[in-house]
Amino acid sequence: MQPRRRCAIGIEGVRKRFGDGDQAVEALAGVTLEIADNAFFTLLGPSGCGKTTLLRLIAGFEQADAGRILLFGEDIGGLPPNRRPVNTVFQHYALFPHMTVAENVAFGLERLGRPRAEIEATVRRMLELVKLGPLAGRRPAQLSGGQQQRVALARALAPHPRVLLLDEPLSALDLKLRREMRVELKQLQEETGITFLFVTHDQEEALTMSDRIAVMSEGRVQQVGSPQEIYDRPRNRFVAEFIGQGNFLPVTIERIEGGTALCRTGFGARLVAPASRELAAGTRAILAIRPERLRLTAPGEAGAALCGRIERLVYVGSDTDCRVRLEGGPVVEVRLRNAGDGVPPAGPGAPVGIAFDPAAARLLPEEG
Amino acid sequence: MSTGGTLLPPGLQRLLLLPALLTILLFLVVPLGFVLVYSFLTPGTYGGVVWRFSTDAYLQFLFERDLFDDSLTFNPAYLQIYARSFLQAAVATVSCLVVGLPTAYFIATRPPARRQAWLLLVTVPYWVNLLIRTVSMLFLIRDEGPINAALLALGVVDRPLRIAYTDFAIGLGLFYSYLPFMVLPLYAAIERFDFRLVDAAYDLYADRWTILRKVILPVVRPGIVAGCLLVFIPSIGAFIAPDLLGGGRNLMIGNLIALQFQSSRNWPFGSAAAIILLTIVLLALLLFARQQRRLGEARG
Numbered sequence: 001m002q003p004r005r006r007c008a009i010g011i012e013g014v015r016k017r018f019g020d021g022d023q024a025v026e027a028l029a030g031v032t033l034e035i036a037d038n039a040f041f042t043l044l045g046p047s048g049c050g051k052t053t054l055l056r057l058i059a060g061f062e063q064a065d066a067g068r069i070l071l072f073g074e075d076i077g078g079l080p081p082n083r084r085p086v087n088t089v090f091q092h093y094a095l096f097p098h099m100t101v102a103e104n105v106a107f108g109l110e111r112l113g114r115p116r117a118e119i120e121a122t123v124r125r126m127l128e129l130v131k132l133g134p135l136a137g138r139r140p141a142q143l144s145g146g147q148q149q150r151v152a153l154a155r156a157l158a159p160h161p162r163v164l165l166l167d168e169p170l171s172a173l174d175l176k177l178r179r180e181m182r183v184e185l186k187q188l189q190e191e192t193g194i195t196f197l198f199v200t201h202d203q204e205e206a207l208t209m210s211d212r213i214a215v216m217s218e219g220r221v222q223q224v225g226s227p228q229e230i231y232d233r234p235r236n237r238f239v240a241e242f243i244g245q246g247n248f249l250p251v252t253i254e255r256i257e258g259g260t261a262l263c264r265t266g267f268g269a270r271l272v273a274p275a276s277r278e279l280a281a282g283t284r285a286i287l288a289i290r291p292e293r294l295r296l297t298a299p300g301e302a303g304a305a306l307c308g309r310i311e312r313l314v315y316v317g318s319d320t321d322c323r324v325r326l327e328g329g330p331v332v333e334v335r336l337r338n339a340g341d342g343v344p345p346a347g348p349g350a351p352v353g354i355a356f357d358p359a360a361a362r363l364l365p366e367e368g
Numbered sequence: 369m370s371t372g373g374t375l376l377p378p379g380l381q382r383l384l385l386l387p388a389l390l391t392i393l394l395f396l397v398v399p400l401g402f403v404l405v406y407s408f409l410t411p412g413t414y415g416g417v418v419w420r421f422s423t424d425a426y427l428q429f430l431f432e433r434d435l436f437d438d439s440l441t442f443n444p445a446y447l448q449i450y451a452r453s454f455l456q457a458a459v460a461t462v463s464c465l466v467v468g469l470p471t472a473y474f475i476a477t478r479p480p481a482r483r484q485a486w487l488l489l490v491t492v493p494y495w496v497n498l499l500i501r502t503v504s505m506l507f508l509i510r511d512e513g514p515i516n517a518a519l520l521a522l523g524v525v526d527r528p529l530r531i532a533y534t535d536f537a538i539g540l541g542l543f544y545s546y547l548p549f550m551v552l553p554l555y556a557a558i559e560r561f562d563f564r565l566v567d568a569a570y571d572l573y574a575d576r577w578t579i580l581r582k583v584i585l586p587v588v589r590p591g592i593v594a595g596c597l598l599v600f601i602p603s604i605g606a607f608i609a610p611d612l613l614g615g616g617r618n619l620m621i622g623n624l625i626a627l628q629f630q631s632s633r634n635w636p637f638g639s640a641a642a643i644i645l646l647t648i649v650l651l652a653l654l655l656f657a658r659q660q661r662r663l664g665e666a667r668g
Contacts, residue, residue, distance in 0.1 A: 159573065
C-alpha cells in the first residue's frame with residue numbers, strides 16, 4: 001500500500017440547494033471527497049453537475065446547507081472568502097482593469113500586509129514563473145487572452161495559498177493555447193507543490209493533467225480515481241459515456257467461471273468479459289468496450305467475437321472511425337489507427353469480424 | 369475604424385451633423401459673441417451699451433472706482449459671490465454624490481427587468497417644471513409651511529425654524545434639482561461594472577471596505593466624474609433656486625448676472641460676469657479632460 005499523503009481538502013456529506021419551494025435545485029446532493037496534498041485534482045462533469053458550486057463552497061462564496069468542509073483538518077465552513085487561505089483562478093479571469101499586471105499580482109499580498117520588499121520580490125518571481133516578466137507594467141486590456149490567463153494564475157498563486165481553485169480557466173482560450181496551458185498548469189502544480197483543485201467539463205483536460213479525477217453528475221460524485229482507472233474501469237454507464245467514447249451492448253450474464261463472465265447479447269452473440277463483483281449470473285448488464293479496443297478481422301475468422309457489415313468510414317486524421325452494423329443487432333464503433341502503412345479497411349458494405357481482448361471489456365450495472 | 373458607412377456615402381455623413389451645428393451656431397456661438405463684445409463696452413444710461421471700448425466691467429469685478437478721484441480700491445464683494453456660488457455648487461455636488469451613489473448602486477444591482485422601472489422613477493421630477501418644483505419646495509419650508517407647522521405642533525421648536533431664504537435652502541434646492549443628473553451616469557457606470565471583480569478581491573483577502581475603495585470606486589470613476597460635472601456646472605450658475613429659495617438676498621452668480629441686465633442696467637458688467645463664469649467652467653472641464661486622457665493613456 002502506498003503511503004497516505006496528507007489530506008488537503010476534506011468534503012464531508014456536503015449538500016447545497018438553490019432557491020426554494022418548487023423551484024429549488026439540488027446542486028449538491030451529499031458529496032464526500034478527500035483531496036490529497038500536493039495533488040492535481042479535477043472535478044469533471046457536465047454543466048449543472050455541481051462542480052462549480054462545490055468550488056465556490058470551498059472558496060467561501062457560498063455556504064453549505066449541510067456537511068463539513070475541512071482544509072488540512074480544520075473546518076473552514078464559517079469563514080468568509082477573505083479569511084480562507086485558498087485562492088481562485090476565475091473562469092473569465094476577473095482581472096482588475098484599473099491596475100497593472102504587477103499591481104494585480106500584488107493585490108493579495110498587500111491585503112495580507114506583507115512588507116513592500118517581499119511583495120516586490122514575490123511579484124517578480126510569480127511573473128517569471130508564468131513568463132510575463134516584461135509585461136509587468138501593462139494593463140489587462142493590453143494583453144491577449146492567454147496572457148490574461150497567466151496573470152490570473154500569478155495573482156492567485158502569489159499569496160501562496162494552501163489550495164489553488166481553478167474554475168474552468170482554459171475554457172475561454174483557443175484549442176492550441178489550451179493544449180499548451182495544460183502542460184504548463186501541470187508543471188506549475190509540480191513546481192509550486194500547491195494542491196490544485198481544477199474544475200472542468202472537458203474530459204481531455206481532466207485526463208491529461210490530473211493525478212486524480214472525481215466525475216460528478218446531478219450533484220453527486222459518480223467515481224473517483226486516477227485518469228487510467230476512470231477511463232479503463234468506469235463504474236457506471238454515465239462515467240463510461242462521459243469520458244471517451246464507448247460501445248454499450250445490453251447482455252445477460254449466463255455463467256461466471258473464475259473471474260470471467262460469459263454473456264449473451266440480445267441478438268445471440270456470446271461475449272466474454274471480466275466478472276464484476278456486483279453482478280451475479282443470471283442478471284442483465286451492459287457490456288462496455290472502447291472503440292479503440294476493438295479490432296477488425298476477416299469475417300468468420302477464429303477469435304472474432306462479433307460479425308457484421310461496415311456501414312460507414314470516417315477519416316479523422318490519426319484514426320479512422322468505422323461504424324459496423326452487427327448481424328441482427330446494433331451498430332458499434334471501431335476506432336482504427338491510421339499507421340500509414342496498413343491496408344485501408346474494406347469499404348462500406350463489406351462483411352467483417354470484430355475481435356477484442358476480454359480484459360478490455362467492462363460489465364456495468366443496467367440503469368434504472 | 370469607420371462606422372455608419374452604409375446609410376450615407378462617407379462624403380455626405382457630415383450632413384448628419386448639420387442641423388445641430390447650425391442650431392448651436394445660431395443660438396449659442398452668436399449670442400455668446402455678443403456677450404463677449406458687450407463685456408468690453410460702456411454701459412448705456414437706460415440699459416443697452418454705448419459702442420465705446422472699455423475694460424471697466426472687468427475692473428469693476430475686483431475694484432471699486434472712487435467717484436471723486438477715479439482711484440481704484442479692492443472690493444471683494446463680487447469675488448465673495450463667486451466663492452459662495454462655488455461653495456454652494458460644491459456642497460450640492462458632494463450631497464448628490466453621497467445620496468446618488470447608494471441609489472445608483474441599488475438600481476444597478478436589481479434584476480434587469482426592474483432597473484427600467486427604478487430609472488423611470490428617478491426621472492419623475494422632470495415631468496414637472498423646475499420653477500413649479502422650486503416654488504413647491506418654498507411652500508414646504510417657509511415659516512408658515514407644513515414642516516414648521518408640524519414642528520411647532522409637536523413642540524420641537526417654539527418659533528418657526530428659519531429654513532426658507534437661507535444658504536441651506538439654496539443648497540437643498542440645488543441638491544434636489546440636480547440629483548438625477550448624478551444618479552444616471554453613476555447608474556450607467558455601475559451597471560457596466562463586472563461584479564466578478566468583487567469575488568476576485570474578496571478571494572484575495574480584501575474586506576468590504578477595501579473592495580469598495582480599491583476596486584469598485586476606481587472602476588466606476590468615470591461615472592462619478594461625469595455625475596459631478598453634470599451637477600456642479602449647472603449648480604454654480606443656477607438662477608431659480610437662489611432666486612426663489614434664497615429670496616434674492618444671498619446672491620449667486622446667476623442672480624448677479626440677471627440683476628445687471630435688469631435693475632442695475634449694466635449690461636457690460638453682466639456680460640463680464642457671465643464670461644468669467646464661463647471661463648471657470650471651461651477651465652474645470654479642461655482639467656477634467658486632461659486627467660481623463662492621462663488615465664486613458666495609462667490604461668491603454
